[in-house]
Amino acid sequence: MSENVTSVYTTSKRIGLLGGMSAASSQLYYAELCRLTQAERGGLSSPDLLLRSLDFAPLEAWMAAGNWEAIADTLSREACQLQAAGAEVLALATNTMHNVAEQIETVIDVPFVHIADATAAALNAAGSKIPGLIGTQFTMEQAFYLDRLRNQGLDPLVPAASARSVINDIIFGELCKGIVLEESADAFIKAATELAFDGADSLILGCTEVCMLLNEDNTPLPVFDTTAIHCEAILKAAWDC
Known part of the structure; x- marks a missing residue:
């Protein structure tokens, strides 16, 4: 050697x-x-x-x-x-x-x-403080992830309850199986756009499959891909x- x-x-x-x-x-x-x-x-x-x-x-x-x-x-x-x-x-x-x-x-x-610590560090380094978060309902709703971000100076926003349910169904019903549909991408883009309207300054792709649908080119916010x-x-x- x-x-x-x-x-x-x-x-x-x-x-x-x-x-x-x-x-x-x-x-x-x-x-x-x-x-x-x-x-x-x-x-x-x-x-x-x-x-x-x-x-x-x-x-x-x-x-x-x-x-x-x-x-x-x-x-x-x-x-x-x-x-x-x-x-x-x-x-x-x-x-x-x-x-x-x-x-x-x-x-x-x-x-x-x-993963949340690495993501929070990237957001803070970029000066983003109000990230929108798209992921499973567990990630979008439970303290284990949201509080981890808040404890590092961030104020995360999540989609409305109805959108969270749709997102969760797409993740488990499609993305986890490797299925990518245009109408599902449209639903995710709509959720990201609504988060921007609500005041988000960035977007966390908070499920490791979400990058299959969302990226910098189809969302109105700077994207932070948790997988990458x-x-x-x-x-x-x-x-x-």
Whole structure:
């Protein structure tokens, strides 16, 4: 092994990624992590990564039933297994499952890269203080995400209740299955436009599949894509930079 290759590996921490929630978003994560690594390091570089892709069906059923304890137990166990397999930095490839991030952090001994913290840092760096938030109903309505943003000086806005329901149905009924429909994009664009009218100065794509429908070109607000932001933060933690 050449000295150059050795130096790359000794300056990288192995990433442990909990994915499969959904499979569509995990594909986006892997592609983005590979793209960023290749862009930064060149050549044939790719991320030093362990991916645990879980079956989303039972997790989604527990989520719908409000059984977050079962989800926390499952993801905590899987996080420990990733750490035992050699992961030195851990991340959840999903926004909504960060509802159990605190439980996961209590059982691991390696850094955990929180998606909301990375997003808040990006918003603050850009000077955005009133972000609109589009994600699952859990993310748009529950304190685990909104309070995390508020605690870092942000004042997030969410769509009206009727729009939140439509958005949630599209995420789970279409995007998580890799289905992209023009009429669904129109519904998301309408929600983003209404958030801008309500005073939002930016837009958080607060579900890792939302970037399949929304981007800088079809929304009236600066877009903060949590998938891309999280991937950058994960690599920064792995590369100690």
